[in-house]
Amino acid sequence: MSSAIKDTQKMIEEVLEAYPDKSKKDRAKHLAANDPTGQCSTCQVKSNVKSRPGVMTVRGCAYAGAKGVVWGPVKDQLTISHGPVGCGQYSWWARRNYYNGQTGIDTFGTMHITTDFQEKDIVYGGDKGLDAALHELKELFPLAKGMGILSECPVGLIGDDIEAVSKRVAKEFGIPIVPVRCEGFRGVSQSLGHHIANDTIRDYVLGKGVLEKTTPYDVALIGDYNIGGDAWASRKMLEEMGLRVIAQWTGDASVNELGIATKSKLNLIHCYRSMNYICRHMEEAYGIPWAEFNFFGPTKIYQSIRKIASYFDDTIKENAEKMIEKYKPEMDKVIEYYKARLEGKKVMLYVGGLRPRHTIGAYEDLGMEVVASGYEFGHNDDYKRTYPDMKEGAVIMDDATLYEMEEFTRRLRPDMVGSGIKEKYSYHKMGVPFRQMHSWDYSGPYHGFDGFPVFARDMDMTVNSPTWNLIRREK
C-alpha cells in the first residue's frame, strides 16, 4: 500500500473519531483513500445504503429523484405533486431545466401543481380528490399532453390506489396519466426515485409517440436535464456531427419524445445514474445500443465525440474530426487564458449523479486537481467508474455528512469546493471559494463547446474573487 493511501486512511480515521461507535463503524465503510488500480481491497467504498439518522446527510428522497430530476423537466405534461403542499413548493423550478414553450398554455415546467392534502385526505383517502383534481386540470389546461402523479409520503402510507385512478381517467381523457410511486420514504436517497421514474416512462409512454420517418443517424440524448441549457449545447454538437436527435430526455422534453426514443439507433446517456435503467430496457426490448459520454471539458469532449462517431459511418466520423478541428483553437484559447489563473488549484467535489466523476476532466483541462470527490446517491458502478479517474490517495466519500465535509476541508485545504446549496453558504462563511455544482450556481451551460468557456469563467471567478481576501479572521 502506498504512503499516499496510508496518509489519507489515517486522516479518515481521525475524522471518524467523533462518531458514536455504531455510526463510526458504518461511516468507515463509506470513506476511502483512492486506489486507481483497484488492487487495494480496503479502498472501495460502500454505497446506496441507508443514511444514519442524525448525522445530517445531504441526501434527498425518492420524490426528489422522480419529480425533481426525471419527470419534472418534461415540459408539456402537468406534473402533479400529490400530497401535502411542501414537496412541490420546495422543488418548484429549483433545477432550472430550461424549456421552450408558453408556460401555462402548452408547457407547464415552471408551475407548482399540488393536491395540497388536508387532514380529511389522510383520514378518508385522497383518490376521490385526485380524480376530481385531474378533471379540473383538464378543463383549465386543455393542451396538456399528459399528466404525472408524483406521490408524496402519505399517499403510500394510507394505501391510496393512484394507479386505478390514473387508468380510469387516462382512458377518459385519451392522454397518458402516469402514477409515480415515489414516496419519499422509499429507498435510501433520490436514486430509487430515478429508477421508479424510469420504470413509469417504460410502462406508460415509451414506444407510443409519433415520428413520421427515421434515418440511420437517429439518436436519443438521454440523462441531460438541460440545466442552464446543457442539453441544448450538447444537441448543437450532435447535430453538427450530422446526427439527428429525435428525443431529448428529459430537459426540454415533450411527452412525444419520451415515446419515440425507441426508434433511435443509439441512445447517448450523459447521466448514467438516473437513466441507465431505461437504456438497458431499450437495449433488451428494442435492441438499441447505448453509449456513455462526457461533454465536460475539451479532453473528454474530443474523446466522447470520437466514441459516438465510432457507432456511425465515415461521414459522421469525418464530421466529428472536422468539428474538433473547428472548435479546438477556441478551446485552446480558453484553456490558455484560464489555466494561467487556475493551475495547481485543488478542488473538492461532493455532488450527485454524474458530476463527481464527469467534471474531473474539465478541471484537469484547466490545470486543477480534484483531491476529493463523492456522491450523494451513487452506486457501486458509479464508484467503479470514478476510481481510475482520480489520483492515488484522493479522498472518496459516499453520502458525506456536514461534519465530515467540514473536517476534510480543514485537512485537505482545497482552493475551491463544488457541492450543493446546503453546503454553499457554510463554505462562504469559512472563506473557502465555492461553486454550486448541481445548478451551476444559476449559470451554465457547462456542457459542450459552448459550455466549457462558461465553466472556466465561473471557476475562475470563484477561486479568484477578491471578496475572499476581505475576510478578517477572528484570532
Add this chain to the structure above:
Amino acid sequence: MKAMRIKDHNELFQEQEYLEQFARKREFEDPWPAEKVKEIAEWTKTEEYKELNFKRKNIKINPAKACQPLGAIFCSSGFAGTMPFVQGAQGCAAYFRSHLNRHFKEPFAAISTSMTEDAAVFGGLNNMLEGLENAYKLYSPKMIAVCTTCMAEVIGDDLNSYIRTAREKDLIPKDLPVPFAHTPSFVGSYLNGYDNMMKGILSSITPGKKGEPNGNINIIPGFDTYTGNYRELKRLLDIMDVKHTILADVSDIFDSPNTGEYKLYPGGTPLADAMDSINATATVALQRYSTAKTMDYIQKEWSQKVFVLPPIGIKNTDSFFEEISRVTGKTVPREIWDERGRAVDAMIDSHPYVHGKRFALVGDPDLLLGLISFIMEMGGVPVHIVCTNGDKTFEEEANRMLAESPFGSEAKVYAGKDMWHLRSLLFTEPVDLLIGNSYAKFLWRDTGTPLIRIGFPLFDRHHLHRYPVIGYQGVLNLVNWVVNTVLDEMDRKTINTTSFDVIR
C-alpha cells in the same frame, strides 16, 4: 491578458443558431399548431376562464405557502445552541434547508432521522434514538428541538415516549432540553408549524422557572423572514430602554458576520433568557396567525398580559409604541418620533405617485394586513388580496380593516386561493402594481403587472430581507420600494416619449 468575453445562457440561447435548433426540435415534439396555442392563451385571459378557474376545489396551482415543519425548524433555530431535528423522511429536511438557504443566502443546519420503509412498518423509534445520539455527539447542541414530517404523523410516532426512551438509554444527557411539536404537513402551513414549535419549546423549558418578575417584555416576532426586522426591533426597544427577550431571535442565524469561520450555532436567544420568559411583564406578538396557540398558552398558563401588535405602516407602528409605552411605563423618546416624522415626510413627498394606484397583493396573512394598512395610508387602492394560507378569521380581519378606509372599498379578499387564481384576476381586472414573493415574477411576465418583491421566499433578488419592514424605518423601506417601482415602470413606459422626465 485582457479578460475573455464569455457568453452564458443569458445570451447564448437567443442566438440565431440556437433559435434554429429550437425550431428543428419541434419536429419531434408533436406540438400544437401555433394558432391553437394562441387561441388558448387568449382564452385564459377571459372572464369565462376566470370562472372556471375559481370553480376548482381539488387542486392548487402556484400556491403561496409551504408546510408546517419549515416553520418549526425556523422557529427552533432562533434559540441559542439549538439543533432543529426532524423526525421523518430525510428528503424533507433537505428541502427545508435548501429553501431557507435560497432565501437568506446563509447556511442552515437541521437534522433528519432518515426514516425509510422499515420505519413505516415498525415506527420511527430506532431512528429517533440513533438520530438523537448521533446529533448530540457530532453537533454538541444545547437543545434539540424535535418536529415531524407527514410520514411520522401518519404512522403516529409517539415523540414524548421516544425522547424519554433516549434519555433512559443514556443516548443523550438527562438534562438536555428536547422539546417537541407535532407538525403535520397536511394541516395549515409554516405559520402553524412555527406556532406549534414555539409553544412546544416554551411549554417544555419554562415549567418550574416561575420566580420573581423580571420586568421584561417578551416579543414573539412570528414567522418573520426579514432579519432586518429583528435588528430594528432590538434597536427600537433599546432606545426606549425597554428590557426585552425576543422569542426567538433568528437574526444572527440568518445573517451572521463572515469571520472566516463556519459557526453551527451563530447566535439566537440564550436558553436562560428563554426559560426566564415566564417571569416577564407581558408578551407581545408581532404576528397573529403564526402565534395563536402560543399566545393562548402564555395567557392561560403564565397568566401574562398578551398583545398582538404588528408594527407595519404608520398607524400600526404608532399603536405598537403606545402600547409598549403603556405596559412598561417608558416614554417613547424624541429619537423615535423623529423617525416617525421622517417616514411621514417621505410618504407625503411620494404620495402623488402612489395615490390611486391599484394594487394586487399575495402573501402571508400578517404581512398582508400590514401592507394593506400602509398602502391605504398612502392613498393606494388594494384590489386583489390573495392569501393561500389565510382562513376565515383572516378574511374577516382584512375586510374589517378595508371597511375603515375609503381606499379599501374596491378590495376583495381571497383566502385559500393561489397565484393561478390571481393570474385570472390580473387579466380580468388589471391593476397597476403587484406585491408578492419571487414566484410572483411569473405573474409579472404573463400579465405585465410590475412586481414589488415583499414576502417569502425571495430567491431572485439579494439582500431584501436585510431591510426592515417594521417600525418607521420599515415604512421608509416600503415607500422606497413602492414609489421607485412606480417610477422605474414610468420610465420604461415613456422611454420614447416627451414624458421621459428627469425630475419627478
